[in-house]
Amino acid sequence: MIRHYLASAFANIVRTPFTTAANILTLALGLACFLAAYGIATYWRSADSYHSAAERTFVIGQGYKEAGAETAGILNTGASATIARYLPGDVPEVERIARATSSPGTTVAVGENKARLDAGYVDPAFFEMFDFQFVAGEAARVTTDANSIVLTQATAARLFGDKPALGQSVRIGNAWDGVVTGVIAPVRQPSFMGDGPNATFAFDMLAPWQRLDGAANRESDTAWRAMSGYTFVVVRPGVTLSSFNARLGSFIDARVPPEQRERVDLFLRAVPLNELTTQGLDNLLFTQSGTDLSTISVLITLGALTLLVACVNYANLATAQAVGRTKEIGMRRVLGAGRGRIMMQSWLEALMLTALAACVALVALTAAATAIESSTGVQVLYFLADGVHSLAVIGGLVAAVGLFAGAYPALALSRVRPAEALASGRSRTAPRFVARTLVGIQFMSASFLLIVLTVAQLQKAELERTAIGSLEDPVVILNGYGALDVPFETLRARLEADPHIKSIAISERPPFDTSRNVGIFAHSAEAGATV
Amino acid sequence: MLKLTDLRKVYRAGEIETNALDGVNLTIGKGEFVAVMGPSGCGKSTLLNILGMIDKPTSGKYELDGIEISKFPEGKLVHLRKQHLGFVFQSFNLIDGLSVRDNVALPLLYCGVSSPERRERVREVLELVGLNARAKHKPAQLSGGQQQRVAIARAVVNDPKLILADEPTGNLDTKYGREVMDMLHVLHQHGATIVMVTHSHHDAREAGRIIHMLDGKVVSKPAEELMEEAALA
Numbered sequence: 001m002i003r004h005y006l007a008s009a010f011a012n013i014v015r016t017p018f019t020t021a022a023n024i025l026t027l028a029l030g031l032a033c034f035l036a037a038y039g040i041a042t043y044w045r046s047a048d049s050y051h052s053a054a055e056r057t058f059v060i061g062q063g064y065k066e067a068g069a070e071t072a073g074i075l076n077t078g079a080s081a082t083i084a085r086y087l088p089g090d091v092p093e094v095e096r097i098a099r100a101t102s103s104p105g106t107t108v109a110v111g112e113n114k115a116r117l118d119a120g121y122v123d124p125a126f127f128e129m130f131d132f133q134f135v136a137g138e139a140a141r142v143t144t145d146a147n148s149i150v151l152t153q154a155t156a157a158r159l160f161g162d163k164p165a166l167g168q169s170v171r172i173g174n175a176w177d178g179v180v181t182g183v184i185a186p187v188r189q190p191s192f193m194g195d196g197p198n199a200t201f202a203f204d205m206l207a208p209w210q211r212l213d214g215a216a217n218r219e220s221d222t223a224w225r226a227m228s229g230y231t232f233v234v235v236r237p238g239v240t241l242s243s244f245n246a247r248l249g250s251f252i253d254a255r256v257p258p259e260q261r262e263r264v265d266l267f268l269r270a271v272p273l274n275e276l277t278t279q280g281l282d283n284l285l286f287t288q289s290g291t292d293l294s295t296i297s298v299l300i301t302l303g304a305l306t307l308l309v310a311c312v313n314y315a316n317l318a319t320a321q322a323v324g325r326t327k328e329i330g331m332r333r334v335l336g337a338g339r340g341r342i343m344m345q346s347w348l349e350a351l352m353l354t355a356l357a358a359c360v361a362l363v364a365l366t367a368a369a370t371a372i373e374s375s376t377g378v379q380v381l382y383f384l385a386d387g388v389h390s391l392a393v394i395g396g397l398v399a400a401v402g403l404f405a406g407a408y409p410a411l412a413l414s415r416v417r418p419a420e421a422l423a424s425g426r427s428r429t430a431p432r433f434v435a436r437t438l439v440g441i442q443f444m445s446a447s448f449l450l451i452v453l454t455v456a457q458l459q460k461a462e463l464e465r466t467a468i469g470s471l472e473d474p475v476v477i478l479n480g481y482g483a484l485d486v487p488f489e490t491l492r493a494r495l496e497a498d499p500h501i502k503s504i505a506i507s508e509r510p511p512f513d514t515s516r517n518v519g520i521f522a523h524s525a526e527a528g529a530t531v
Numbered sequence: 532m533l534k535l536t537d538l539r540k541v542y543r544a545g546e547i548e549t550n551a552l553d554g555v556n557l558t559i560g561k562g563e564f565v566a567v568m569g570p571s572g573c574g575k576s577t578l579l580n581i582l583g584m585i586d587k588p589t590s591g592k593y594e595l596d597g598i599e600i601s602k603f604p605e606g607k608l609v610h611l612r613k614q615h616l617g618f619v620f621q622s623f624n625l626i627d628g629l630s631v632r633d634n635v636a637l638p639l640l641y642c643g644v645s646s647p648e649r650r651e652r653v654r655e656v657l658e659l660v661g662l663n664a665r666a667k668h669k670p671a672q673l674s675g676g677q678q679q680r681v682a683i684a685r686a687v688v689n690d691p692k693l694i695l696a697d698e699p700t701g702n703l704d705t706k707y708g709r710e711v712m713d714m715l716h717v718l719h720q721h722g723a724t725i726v727m728v729t730h731s732h733h734d735a736r737e738a739g740r741i742i743h744m745l746d747g748k749v750v751s752k753p754a755e756e757l758m759e760e761a762a763l764a
Contacts, residue, residue, distance in 0.1 A: 001640060004633070004640055007628075007629070007633065008626075008628060008629065010628075011627075011628025011629065012628060014628070015627070015628055327624065328626050328627075330624075331624045331626065332626075332637070332641075333585070333609075334583070334585055334612070334618055334624075335612075335613065335618075335637050335638045335641055335685070336609060336610075336612055336613025336614075336638055336641035336642060337609075337641050338605075338606060338609045339605070341641065417586075418585040419580040419585045419586040422585075422620065422624060423576065
């Protein structure tokens, strides 16, 4: 019977090649959009999943809630360094804890060879939590030696060329001499670390936390206000995210005095490691505007909505096409095909077309994958690497889309009345309200997507119009001003004398610094760091 | 074998009602070859559709082998139809996308007959209608007469008790029409009950009995005679 259904489906495809092509292309477009959204979401969600304790590793986010506010404030993935001082003693669920913060533009020198590097400062447990691939040296020494530094492979090559970096001395910030105890391969992407486009903790070298300027002061921050980079924890096996978050609540209640929480209350929340790469984007797009959404859920929803439009479009086209087959279906019914068999046949055709459409979608995505990766850094077909699972996902998607898109045509064909169909070639098919509802859904979904696209496009154009242009109005950032030991007014006067310079401003942090949280970025911009 | 009692079929289009069958009483015995005649719109095809269980009467009784089936649900009627009935239509109604062999095999497929048995039965009936050599052809590659022979092969492949033919020679020239009638005779001689709707007096005379219809009723004389009598009166 299946062979017959397939033969009939194939015959129908051959009979109406243009309608079939339109159906396949429409479904392929919807599937491509959904698979792209799913691919991006999977890619982001796979961030740092290869670390052996990844499932038990959380980053502690810190936020403030204003007194009387009904909803919690924005959760920052940065947290006070004080947390690491007390948390292991107060919360026995914590197996390991490590802080990490970056210091961009740190001056380093190897003899006469000087460079500015993004330095990361981490607690020793950082190397136990995350599985770095050491190309030279080992993690064990890094965790015990207070002068040890770990370089990325690219940095080692930059500082030492072809010579072995291990054991070499590096002058850091003109303050102390670090000894290279490890060289690590590029961090596997996607990750919050390394040189990937989603990395929020970019570094060229890693040094011990205690070497960080003012490390001791940060730890004694009794106001719990200063965000000192990330605080990572590995919880003990069996501890869930929700139970750990409950413990964090108790921890804050016990540690932060009530008078300190009267006006602005502090809260901590653990965030799974793989959500770290999208947390900043979530804050920027949704949390700041008080919306409880995530980038991934919106992306998947938009992909699903596009797929819904494609499915409804298929349903309408296939039902219109079915009118041309009324006589054939009438005859099949005369010869003994029940409604179920007619529906099965129609559904199988829909599944066949959906499978073809999925192939077209995958080919299109494969063709576009390189361009997408170079423009966004996302490997959109990353999920295909997970062989059996990805096949199951695609198979499940094809089945779901085929069944959903094919449901209405199947219903319409199964309702063909043989006597009417054979006499006039026409017959009542599905109820009219279903067709009207489908057209309504298609119209509404397509309109919504068009509105989203138009608003996004207009916002982008407005930003391009109002934001500082990188070409016509370039901003030059002078890092390391503090090391110059020159009063700012003197520097300003000297710079203003240059006719190429329009204006000068000073800021604690450079604008557009994506390695920092959004609140600081906005503050910097408001302070008029540059013109 | 068939018994219709006060059978009525009313079509409604908004406010307008049309009595396609208006109290038909009819009995057809097993092995009979019956021709149904009458002018266009007299209810012949409606009668055939109801006999073939592809339409339901508005009221009245339809007994098949003594079992009243007019109130049977759709599923049961489908089962009866595929087990016991064979259909031949004026316009053949073959499925264009399928080969001759696959068209003929359809009723067996829906009856759940196994693939080897299906192949064997199809080969036998195609031999009977002389089209074994054309088994792999598509309907469009055959002449009108050949297509009707395929339709007859499809109608008899599941060895039905009752063959319903709706103007089987209507679209054929004399030569091919003759072939089809000969074939129906062969089937009749093999024991099949045949009900044939036709406009052709020549074909009707070959049947064992002629049933005349006029305005949804079974009448005793040909409709033309009754209309002439009515005009004279």
